[in-house]
Amino acid sequence: MAELEEVLDPVPYATAGWDPTSNEEWLARLGFCGAVRDEAVARLHSLMVRAARHQVHRMNDAIGLGAARREEIVLSAADEATVSVLARLHTFEGRSRFTTWAFKFGILHAGVEVRRAAWSGREIELHTIEETRASGQSPEGYAETRDLADAVTRAIAEILTPHQRRVAVALLVEEVPIDVLADRLATTRNALYKTLHDARKRLREHLRAAGYLATPEEATR
Amino acid sequence: MTDPLSLSPEDVRRLTAVTDPWLSCDDCFDAVDAVVEGVLVRGTTMSEAFRVHLLSCSVCCEEAEALASLVAADHGLDPATALSMVDELVQAGVPRGGWT
Numbered sequence: 001m002a003e004l005e006e007v008l009d010p011v012p013y014a015t016a017g018w019d020p021t022s023n024e025e026w027l028a029r030l031g032f033c034g035a036v037r038d039e040a041v042a043r044l045h046s047l048m049v050r051a052a053r054h055q056v057h058r059m060n061d062a063i064g065l066g067a068a069r070r071e072e073i074v075l076s077a078a079d080e081a082t083v084s085v086l087a088r089l090h091t092f093e094g095r096s097r098f099t100t101w102a103f104k105f106g107i108l109h110a111g112v113e114v115r116r117a118a119w120s121g122r123e124i125e126l127h128t129i130e131e132t133r134a135s136g137q138s139p140e141g142y143a144e145t146r147d148l149a150d151a152v153t154r155a156i157a158e159i160l161t162p163h164q165r166r167v168a169v170a171l172l173v174e175e176v177p178i179d180v181l182a183d184r185l186a187t188t189r190n191a192l193y194k195t196l197h198d199a200r201k202r203l204r205e206h207l208r209a210a211g212y213l214a215t216p217e218e219a220t221r
Numbered sequence: 222m223t224d225p226l227s228l229s230p231e232d233v234r235r236l237t238a239v240t241d242p243w244l245s246c247d248d249c250f251d252a253v254d255a256v257v258e259g260v261l262v263r264g265t266t267m268s269e270a271f272r273v274h275l276l277s278c279s280v281c282c283e284e285a286e287a288l289a290s291l292v293a294a295d296h297g298l299d300p301a302t303a304l305s306m307v308d309e310l311v312q313a314g315v316p317r318g319g320w321t
Contacts (some may be wrong), residue, residue, distance in 0.1 A: 054291045056285075095255035100292050107287045110279065149228040152236055156226065172235040173228065178246075178280050189246045193278055197240045200277075204237050213237065221264050 023181065026098040030089060044085060047099060048078035051106025059111065061118035061177075073117060077109035084109070115177040124176050124184060149213045159206050164199035167192055240277045242270040249274050249281045260310060260312050261303055266314045267310050275311045282311065 029040035052074045056062045056181055062070050084105045092101055170176045178189050208214040252271060259265035275282040286304055293303035
């Protein structure tokens with residue numbers, strides 16, 4: 001990291017109103033101590049509030065939460081994101097602007113909190129799945145789609161493990177957000193996505209062998 | 222006793238989606254800032270693994286889009302333009318008319 005004096009603006013750095021434009025300046029100020037660091041952390045926190053608010057306002061799940069709860073989530077997510085950024089400063093490699101890198105933490109924490117709040121108190125059960133939904137297809141097309149759907153349904157029951165079945169149905173059929181399911185199953189987004197990856201692979205292999213899906217070679221012909 | 226599972230065409234598409242080349246959610250998070258800036262600022266593309274991940278992980282995709290629309294103004298773009306730049310790349314491998 002460059003020496004602080006090399007990257008700071010020529011204006012006295014303890015004064016308010018600095019406007020860091022370079023990654024080096026951000027890192028130098030956040031790595032310093034005292035008033036310089038405090039001011040940089042406050043700046044960082046205001047960026048995290050901006051990112052969290054942006055994400056909360058984009059999410060349909062947030063609409064039903066009410067304005068007060070949404071603002072609570074914005075501030076709480078900004079706090080958590082600020083801590084995350086400071087804890088991972090050493091991993092910043094300068095592949096993007098520092099602000100872009102930091103924004104993703106604000107967006108992540110806000111998204112997770114909104115999904116948790118929206119699903120708070122809601123049961124996740126398999127027996128809420130509805131009957132077949134109409135798709136506006138021709139009778140022939142409908143029959144083919146129905147055949148495939150029935151084959152997928154059988155494959156889910158026969159070739160997936162109970163854990164794979166639970167995860168795949170919850171995430172892909174019931175559309176439970178992945179963070180919410182991760183909370184309920186005491187695991188992580190990453191682990192659930194891997195389970196899903198393996199389950200999809202098994203399903204495709206089975207359906208291909210049974211003639212319901214084209215092989216990669218057939219698909220490229 | 223649970224009701225029998227009844228799948229819509231969209232459910233089937235999601236259940237049988239190809240998720241290779243593999244990329245984890247953590248890897249996606251690590252790269253998303255650089256990928257988004259690359260797309261918006263330098264007009265670069267995204268790796269196939271990253272593109273496939275965004276197609277098959279709705280939460281990571283939502284976060285990438287949020288980041289693109291948030292930083293758009295920093296790069297002289299409006300949020301809608303930034304979103305469509307990302308979306309076009311993500312959808313680049315999807316057949317015309319969508320998946321069947």
